[in-house]
Amino acid sequence: MVLGNYKQCVSARATDRSILARAQDGGIVTQLFAFALDEGIIDGAIVAGQGEQPWQPEPIVATTKQELFAAQGTRYNICPNMALLKEATRSYGLDKVGVVGTPCQMQAVRKAQLYPVGMRYVGDKIALAVGIFCMENFPYQGFEAMTEDFCNVKLESAAKMDIGKGKYSVYTERGAVSQMPLKHTLKFVQPGCHVCLDYVANLADVSTGSVGSPDGWSTVFVRTKNGDDIWAKAMAAGCFETKPIEEVKPGLELVTKLATDKITKNQKHVDERATFGVRADGSGKALRSYL
Amino acid sequence: MVQPVAEVVEKPAEKPGDVKIEQKVEVTKEEKPVAEKITAGHVHLSGCTGCLVSLADNYEGLFKLLDDYVDWVYDLTLADVRHVPEMDVAFVEGSVCLNQDLAVEELRETRKNSKIVVALGGCACYGNVTRFGRGGQWNQPSHEAFLPIGDVIDVDLYIPGCAPTPQQILHVAVMAYLLLKGSDEQKELATSYLKPLMDLAKRGTEACGCDLMFDVINQSLCMGCGLCAASCPVRAIDMVFGKPQIDTSLCIKCGACYAQCPRSFLNMDVINEFEGITELVAAAMGTGGE
Numbered sequence: 001m002v003l004g005n006y007k008q009c010v011s012a013r014a015t016d017r018s019i020l021a022r023a024q025d026g027g028i029v030t031q032l033f034a035f036a037l038d039e040g041i042i043d044g045a046i047v048a049g050q051g052e053q054p055w056q057p058e059p060i061v062a063t064t065k066q067e068l069f070a071a072q073g074t075r076y077n078i079c080p081n082m083a084l085l086k087e088a089t090r091s092y093g094l095d096k097v098g099v100v101g102t103p104c105q106m107q108a109v110r111k112a113q114l115y116p117v118g119m120r121y122v123g124d125k126i127a128l129a130v131g132i133f134c135m136e137n138f139p140y141q142g143f144e145a146m147t148e149d150f151c152n153v154k155l156e157s158a159a160k161m162d163i164g165k166g167k168y169s170v171y172t173e174r175g176a177v178s179q180m181p182l183k184h185t186l187k188f189v190q191p192g193c194h195v196c197l198d199y200v201a202n203l204a205d206v207s208t209g210s211v212g213s214p215d216g217w218s219t220v221f222v223r224t225k226n227g228d229d230i231w232a233k234a235m236a237a238g239c240f241e242t243k244p245i246e247e248v249k250p251g252l253e254l255v256t257k258l259a260t261d262k263i264t265k266n267q268k269h270v271d272e273r274a275t276f277g278v279r280a281d282g283s284g285k286a287l288r289s290y291l
Numbered sequence: 292m293v294q295p296v297a298e299v300v301e302k303p304a305e306k307p308g309d310v311k312i313e314q315k316v317e318v319t320k321e322e323k324p325v326a327e328k329i330t331a332g333h334v335h336l337s338g339c340t341g342c343l344v345s346l347a348d349n350y351e352g353l354f355k356l357l358d359d360y361v362d363w364v365y366d367l368t369l370a371d372v373r374h375v376p377e378m379d380v381a382f383v384e385g386s387v388c389l390n391q392d393l394a395v396e397e398l399r400e401t402r403k404n405s406k407i408v409v410a411l412g413g414c415a416c417y418g419n420v421t422r423f424g425r426g427g428q429w430n431q432p433s434h435e436a437f438l439p440i441g442d443v444i445d446v447d448l449y450i451p452g453c454a455p456t457p458q459q460i461l462h463v464a465v466m467a468y469l470l471l472k473g474s475d476e477q478k479e480l481a482t483s484y485l486k487p488l489m490d491l492a493k494r495g496t497e498a499c500g501c502d503l504m505f506d507v508i509n510q511s512l513c514m515g516c517g518l519c520a521a522s523c524p525v526r527a528i529d530m531v532f533g534k535p536q537i538d539t540s541l542c543i544k545c546g547a548c549y550a551q552c553p554r555s556f557l558n559m560d561v562i563n564e565f566e567g568i569t570e571l572v573a574a575a576m577g578t579g580g581e
């Protein structure tokens with residue numbers, strides 16, 4: 001279950017040049033939602049828009065392609081997209097909701113569908129759930145410290161951030177790059193990520209991320225019947241250029257390695273919780289584990 | 292506060308004609324070639340009937356449920372039966388008012404006569420808005436001791452929320468049917484599905500938005516997804532810098548946020564099967580394959 005169930009896995013990139021030009025990697029999420037909007041597969045999508053602080057994401061419901069395009073790119077801090085899951089079907093009146101999120105957010109989507117404790121008439125309106133690979137996430141303040149204190153770039157003047165090849169990199173508008181080793185970012189990771197056992201969004205309809213594919217391309221897992229159906233339509237419409245994952249470098253081997261590393265490390269943490277903070281007489285324990 | 296228990300139980304059946312009609316319907320049902328049904332009913336304590344309305348908000352789903360899976364044997368609103376009969380599953384709506392002997396009696400009767408007691412909705416599980424009852428209200432000014440039913444009887448399963456959602460009620464009803472009448476495999480699935488809701492019942496009779504602080508954030512489990520905020524019926528939760536911020540003065544103690552949070556429970560054996568289970572429920576409801 002390291003990579004979850006999937007029907008197919010490819011390396012892909014958007015064929016729309018304007019999407020690709022602004023994309024973090026292969027522009028998969030934006031292109032897929034734009035296609036789904038055009039085709040009426042979704043009425044809108046919950047994506048990460050711009051929040052109050054520089055580089056702070058804030059969930060928005062995008063109902064036009066312009067809004068989707070404005071939300072492109074990755075910001076490495078928490079964006080609580082699930083907060084709009086019900087609202088999208090209420091104030092925004094969507095009957096077919098698209099939603100993008102981290103693996104844990106895909107777990108939230110499925111729990112909302114299977115155990116709709118507070119989600120009246122929402123579950124059946126989730127029309128397309130796109131997951132993004134995720135190793136860990138940062139609270140805004142940690143992300144700010146990494147960028148400003150370690151990489152010495154004011155958030156206001158950063159043009160792009162990127163995590164890859166063992167480094168956190170910040171690119172400025174003037175073309176400078178500053179980097180810090182990923183291991184120094186660890187102390188800023190939100191603690192809730194340490195119990196997370198999913199790297200490639202196993203519960204999404206379609207999940208995607210840069211790892212495994214060459215620069216400018218993304219690895220795509222098509223997982224559910226629904227995802228397969230939509231992906232096939234998007235392919236038929238010429239939305240994506242694809243290569244078999246077996247033919248690209250570094251390929252699935254790297255995805256599997258990173259997924260295994262993450263799960264092994266976090267499983268160890270989960271196991272440690274069983275005894276962490278237990279009293280001398282063996283009673284009590286400090287931290288619950290939900291698993 | 293609505294006090295339907297005393298009124299209705301003491302009221303003589305005014306229209307015996309209605310009874311006959313009910314019985315006729317029963318007869319027609321029995322003639323249908325349906326699988327063995329479970330018996331279930333709705334017990335109305337100090338609640339607003341919103342939980343029952345939520346059940347009805349399954350629309351065709353409710354008819355399907357009653358046609359094929361459940362004999363609805365007790366319900367002040369829908370079935371003309373005076374005393375709590377024996378049944379497989381009792382859905383209890385509302386908290387129990389300890390200032391009213393009859394309510395306590397009916398609840399004890401329910402426990403005695405039911406295989407599974409479900410606390411339906413925030414009031415039955417946690418007291419919910421009835422927690423704010425402080426006496427002096429019309430038309431029962433001396434009623435003030437509104438307690439979650441778990442304070443008086445053993446409860447098997449919780450469906451939190453205000454109102455509980457039609458979909459969550461339907462899922463529990465279908466799973467209860469599979470648990471009691473399904474194949475071995477279905478029984479196993481139903482057990483896994485229902486277990487976290489049974490664990491909620493063991494967890495206690497108090498709920499608040501604060502649970503997200505105490506049992507999720509303080510436990511280093513929150514990852515900022517925001518689902519809690521979406522689930523709150525009174526919008527008491529804002530996401531601030533990626534964590535829930537609770538306005539406790541708005542919180543009505545319904546328990547939805549904590550139960551909905553993917554970090555309160557996430558039983559992967561069930562969640563991983565989301566596609567299959569969704570199809571199963573759709574097939575059971577005759578809505579699949581569209």
Ligand code: SF4
Binds near residue numbers: 104
């Ligand atoms: S590491 Fe896991 S818990 Fe943390 S943000 Fe990513 S998917 Fe969510």
Ligand code: SF4
Binds near residue numbers: 508512517555
């Ligand atoms: S639902 Fe749970 S994990 Fe998600 S933001 Fe709320 S408390 Fe945190």
Ligand code: SF4
Binds near residue numbers: 522
């Ligand atoms: S914060 Fe909202 S969802 Fe949570 S218990 Fe209070 S009212 Fe219910």
